């Protein structure tokens with residue numbers, strides 16, 4: 001596969017993210033040389049004229065075959081419109097990752113519902129969608145569990161993004177959540193995705209039964 005960058009940094013400046021700390025810079029489309037292209041931009045949809053960029057990418061052919069695209073760091077649903085959702089689908093962008101980083105509030109929930117509806121109306125299946133959820137930050141474990149429940153009911157997979165304090169430092173600091181909470185949530189995301197993948201069948205039910213017996217003593221819920 002080919003990896004490309006069509007922009008750098010992000011015009012938004014979320015407190016927990018390092019992508020917005022430098023000016024947002026845009027690049028033109030490089031030569032496309034593979035039928036599978038991964039776009040590594042943190043804020044792909046923030047590009048000026050993103051609709052025409054998506055269409056130009058979609059018109060590319062390599063060895064007379066169409067090209068498939070993936071936006072690795074996800075799309076920002078604040079920049080999503082029905083036209084962009086349709087263009088992404090028509091031009092073979094899959095899977096679609098998006099994020100719910102903020103609290104479990106009504107406004108955030110409606111924003112996510114709107115984005116999911118736009119993507120489904122554009123022709124995506126629920127299995128094409130993945131929601132990044134920020135953990136180990138100010139949003140509590142319990143709120144993150146509510147988000148998981150929300151996506152489980154919708155049959156959409158989640159991806160646990162553990163907050164890291166320092167740029168390029170893989171170490172996890174337990175300042176907002178305890179280590180047990182971080183581990184607990186990791187397992188909860190795993191079960192969500194297994195249940196979605198297997199249409200409600202839990203392949204690790206015995207392992208979970210054993211773990212569940214120690215849950216009240218070991219894990220602290222906010």
Ligand code: SF4
Pocket residue numbers: 010011012013014017018019020042043076
């Ligand atoms: S979390 Fe997303 S929107 Fe916020 S600064 Fe990072 S890349 Fe930009």
